[in-house]
Amino acid sequence: MPNSKLLLSRRKMLKVAAAGGLVSSGVLATPALTQSRTIKIGSYGGFFEDNFRQHIYPAFTEETGIAVESITQPDSSGWLLTTQQAIQAGVLPADLSLHVPTNVIKGDRMGEVFDPIDPTRIPNIGNVQGGFFNEMPGGLYGVGAFSYYTSLVMNTDEEEAPESWTELWDVDRFQASLGLPTEAASPLLDIVAVSFFGGPDILQTREGIQTVIDKVAEMRPNISLWYSSTSQMEQSLKNNDVIGGMLYHDVVGLLALDGMPLASIFPKEGNPVDFNSWTLSAGTQKREEAHEFINFCCLPETQALLARTIGVAPVVNPATTDLTEEEFHAVAGTPSFPMSYDVLLDNETFIEEAMTKMRAAG
Numbered sequence: 001m002p003n004s005k006l007l008l009s010r011r012k013m014l015k016v017a018a019a020g021g022l023v024s025s026g027v028l029a030t031p032a033l034t035q036s037r038t039i040k041i042g043s044y045g046g047f048f049e050d051n052f053r054q055h056i057y058p059a060f061t062e063e064t065g066i067a068v069e070s071i072t073q074p075d076s077s078g079w080l081l082t083t084q085q086a087i088q089a090g091v092l093p094a095d096l097s098l099h100v101p102t103n104v105i106k107g108d109r110m111g112e113v114f115d116p117i118d119p120t121r122i123p124n125i126g127n128v129q130g131g132f133f134n135e136m137p138g139g140l141y142g143v144g145a146f147s148y149y150t151s152l153v154m155n156t157d158e159e160e161a162p163e164s165w166t167e168l169w170d171v172d173r174f175q176a177s178l179g180l181p182t183e184a185a186s187p188l189l190d191i192v193a194v195s196f197f198g199g200p201d202i203l204q205t206r207e208g209i210q211t212v213i214d215k216v217a218e219m220r221p222n223i224s225l226w227y228s229s230t231s232q233m234e235q236s237l238k239n240n241d242v243i244g245g246m247l248y249h250d251v252v253g254l255l256a257l258d259g260m261p262l263a264s265i266f267p268k269e270g271n272p273v274d275f276n277s278w279t280l281s282a283g284t285q286k287r288e289e290a291h292e293f294i295n296f297c298c299l300p301e302t303q304a305l306l307a308r309t310i311g312v313a314p315v316v317n318p319a320t321t322d323l324t325e326e327e328f329h330a331v332a333g334t335p336s337f338p339m340s341y342d343v344l345l346d347n348e349t350f351i352e353e354a355m356t357k358m359r360a361a362g
Helices: 004-011 030-033 047-064 076-088 101-110 123-127 166-169 188-194 199-206 204-217 230-238 249-257 289-295 300-307 324-332 341-346 348-361
Strands: 021-026 036-045 067-073 097-100 132-137 137-154 178-181 221-228 244-248 262-265 272-281 336-338
Touching: 021 348, 036 047, 036 289, 047 067, 047 289, 067 097, 067 341, 076 097, 097 101, 097 262, 097 289, 101 132, 101 137, 101 341, 123 289, 132 166, 132 272, 137 249, 137 289, 137 300, 166 188, 178 230, 188 199, 188 204, 199 204, 204 348, 230 244, 230 249, 244 249, 249 262, 249 324, 249 336, 272 289, 289 300, 300 324, 341 348
Parallel strands: 036 067, 036 097, 178 221, 178 244, 272 336
Antiparallel strands: 021 067, 097 272, 132 137, 137 244, 137 262, 137 272
């Protein structure tokens, strides 16, 4: 199994100052200082960035001779504004950055944040599975870097593992014992749409979104925790304040490794899969180096290295990697389904207000 501290890295991201200060971790390794080709790459801080610096960037430098300057970025849309303002001021914070799909969409709409990526300059791009790209009217704005899953989590000492998400609505089994996220962009609405309404099409209208939220409301008697951070849910599971609900698949695995009787369940409807993409900063002069790095990340070997060191799931067919079955299931699972990013973004305020009203009513 991958090291637990490394798997936790995605959750322990170093935050930059509210003013949007840029933090550079420096060009990697003394030999890299003499390299004539360099690139600045942004990634989430803490253990996450540490492992990029210790494992991914050195392997890339050895492969290509391109030195990497590591830039710490926050895991929030604030990085978009920071990047946009910096570019307008004539300063490029990073040549490449990581972004979730909703932030790629936001950046496209903001303008002056991303340049399109040229897939013809990425020979290995065919390794990346469909669904892990950010196609915009202006071109390809993001290529999947890694993926991760939200799972149905259950304390199996307290209750049998459900076979369906719909079982969480059973008041006789789960009254005041579950935890769900408050974030409007969480996969909750997609889960309900897939489990009760045959798929995400119902989310295409606000009337349909409200219908889905009304279905969530039926579960209110079973919810003892509406959490805004993963750490809240983790602590509640440890304290036995909740016995199940929604949580990241890899985090559940870590808690289980620590001896907790928890199962990360992939029910018959599947679990939502999310991902981060490499995005190209507008105006970068390092397009060649950036495309080489994306190409490197599309390799099955690199994807396996990411899984083992950082605890994220591959965006390539796992059969093309050398991950063992145990290593793969530590970071991924089946079945799964994608999230409705456009719907969540276009209706963000409506969803937040409707969900707040629904929770208050309970």
